[in-house]
Amino acid sequence: MTRPHTSGPSAVLVVGVGNLARGDDAAGLLVARRIRLREPRIEVVEVPNATDCLDALRRGERVIVVDAMRTGAPAGTVRRFDLQDEPLPASFSPGSTHALGLATAVELARALGTLPRRVVVYGIEGARFELGAAPSPEVLAAVDRVAEAVVAEWKSAAESEKAETCTS
Amino acid sequence: MKDPKTRTIKVDALARVEGEGAMLVRVRNGTVSEVQLNIYEPPRFFEAFLRGRSFREAPDITSRICGICPIAYQMSACRAMEDALGVTVDGQLRALRRLIYCGEWIESHALHIYMLHAPDFLGYAGVVEMARDHREIVERALQLKKIGNDIIDVVGGRAVHPINLRIGGFYRVPSRAELRSLADRLEWARDAAHETVRWTAGFDFPDFESDYEFVAMRHPDEYPITDGRIVSDKGLDIAVRDFNTEFEELQVPHSTALHARVRGRGSYFCGPLARYNLNFDRLSPLARQAARDAGLGPTCRNPFQSIVVRSVELLYACEEALRLIYQYEVPDQPAVALEPRAAVGHGCTEAPRGILYHRYEVDADGTIVSAQIVPPTAQNQATVEDDLRRFVAARLDLPTEELTWRCEQAIRNYDPCISCATHFLDLRIEREDGP
Numbered sequence: 001m002t003r004p005h006t007s008g009p010s011a012v013l014v015v016g017v018g019n020l021a022r023g024d025d026a027a028g029l030l031v032a033r034r035i036r037l038r039e040p041r042i043e044v045v046e047v048p049n050a051t052d053c054l055d056a057l058r059r060g061e062r063v064i065v066v067d068a069m070r071t072g073a074p075a076g077t078v079r080r081f082d083l084q085d086e087p088l089p090a091s092f093s094p095g096s097t098h099a100l101g102l103a104t105a106v107e108l109a110r111a112l113g114t115l116p117r118r119v120v121v122y123g124i125e126g127a128r129f130e131l132g133a134a135p136s137p138e139v140l141a142a143v144d145r146v147a148e149a150v151v152a153e154w155k156s157a158a159e160s161e162k163a164e165t166c167t168s
Numbered sequence: 169m170k171d172p173k174t175r176t177i178k179v180d181a182l183a184r185v186e187g188e189g190a191m192l193v194r195v196r197n198g199t200v201s202e203v204q205l206n207i208y209e210p211p212r213f214f215e216a217f218l219r220g221r222s223f224r225e226a227p228d229i230t231s232r233i234c235g236i237c238p239i240a241y242q243m244s245a246c247r248a249m250e251d252a253l254g255v256t257v258d259g260q261l262r263a264l265r266r267l268i269y270c271g272e273w274i275e276s277h278a279l280h281i282y283m284l285h286a287p288d289f290l291g292y293a294g295v296v297e298m299a300r301d302h303r304e305i306v307e308r309a310l311q312l313k314k315i316g317n318d319i320i321d322v323v324g325g326r327a328v329h330p331i332n333l334r335i336g337g338f339y340r341v342p343s344r345a346e347l348r349s350l351a352d353r354l355e356w357a358r359d360a361a362h363e364t365v366r367w368t369a370g371f372d373f374p375d376f377e378s379d380y381e382f383v384a385m386r387h388p389d390e391y392p393i394t395d396g397r398i399v400s401d402k403g404l405d406i407a408v409r410d411f412n413t414e415f416e417e418l419q420v421p422h423s424t425a426l427h428a429r430v431r432g433r434g435s436y437f438c439g440p441l442a443r444y445n446l447n448f449d450r451l452s453p454l455a456r457q458a459a460r461d462a463g464l465g466p467t468c469r470n471p472f473q474s475i476v477v478r479s480v481e482l483l484y485a486c487e488e489a490l491r492l493i494y495q496y497e498v499p500d501q502p503a504v505a506l507e508p509r510a511a512v513g514h515g516c517t518e519a520p521r522g523i524l525y526h527r528y529e530v531d532a533d534g535t536i537v538s539a540q541i542v543p544p545t546a547q548n549q550a551t552v553e554d555d556l557r558r559f560v561a562a563r564l565d566l567p568t569e570e571l572t573w574r575c576e577q578a579i580r581n582y583d584p585c586i587s588c589a590t591h592f593l594d595l596r597i598e599r600e601d602g603p
Contacts, residue, residue, distance in 0.1 A: 021232045051313075054310060055310075055314065104294065108306070111296050111297075111299035111303070111306075113303070131213070132217070
């Protein structure tokens, strides 16, 4: 995981989690790639599973994680969790093929005292997770919406950082 | 406990295995009547995907089978294709392959020892609960795992599904300085792995042994990783190309992953315990000494102690990675030249969980005609079932909850990579009598 030099808010890191070979499980990675194209100044990493997310969680003051979820909602449903206000539901990704689910990784970081000050998680409801499946159209549409929302969050973080620098 | 005649115990999802599947244990009239490792993911279509593709694509396609052990898939595919093409990869290219494979052993073993298996021995529901009481230990695990990933990153181009391996060698070989950059942390990792052996040696192990047939690779002068013959402690000693002559794969109705057995004998056991038992004399002096200090003899037949053996291998892999880094000289060419030809090739390497066999038939222009992949977890399935049958039968007096817990622990002795063999594991014990 090489880390590109960025010129935006230094402490914001966007983490896309997923597996391109498993249908809608690709959602987090697709968002990461979309963001890179739209706003190259954002620091973005792609991780294949939640275990590797732990590393990323150590690296920013503010982290935005994007992953597929399976909660029974219609495909393409987007949910935003601010972990300052609420824990990630344990059922966040019950169909996860990863060694640790994202909820476990977040709670592990909390137990180790390494959870960043702000963590926001975007979940995109997936419908198919079979090997070799293409992502569903609903999920692809949601990928665009989430990429836009993350870029907007990054911009407002940049604004507030600038404001802090000016007043101090 | 309300009706002593009929009881069904169900665990909806067996946690802490790589992937998921189902396990059913049925107890009737005081005996275990049925044990099924029940794998209900549809059969994996990789063998079919590969037909019609270029021989050069096999390593990258098959590495997608598993995010935990992609190097194993890439290496078994490379070895099989090189066998078909009559190509030998040796010298520093072979050393680099052994190094990246050590990286995979380190990350995979660290993950399983600490995050997936140790909570069973210490009475925690999982690693999160363990981390609240043992923060330093879990930090040690994460650092160990990370150094394994970093080896894969430096040699393989990225930490998961690395892109730098190819049939014949590599696309680009690292400089000495790139490898040396790993050395300080690996020195730390070697000591941390030694500490891991001491730590796991202190766990309580149920008294449980069996007359397994252990199957592993054996090499004339190395602890086996990328090549060797396939041997067992019951007299098997064959070249990799004779795999299908000596082993057979069987379909069982309750699982979509194939079972495997030694023809004419039955189930067998592959993985760290088998490697250790068949290659104790090939370990480094430090690893052998650590094993002795941990109370292990040159042979260990208790699968619950596999966590200690896995720790010994973790120590060995750190030492071996350091040795390979210090002796490294940049090879003249990143890969040997290849000419396709019509042939059949066989490759077998020691994945973290045991032997991984690939066989390919390619035609004259290098198109894959047929492919066969036999992952270690599939090979161990029947042995896991045998263990559960005997384990439960000897412990019918245990309360169901504890028995269920113990069964999960027994399954995790094998570090089943169910993403490789299968998917989705949940455990159910049905009892029609007993406590």
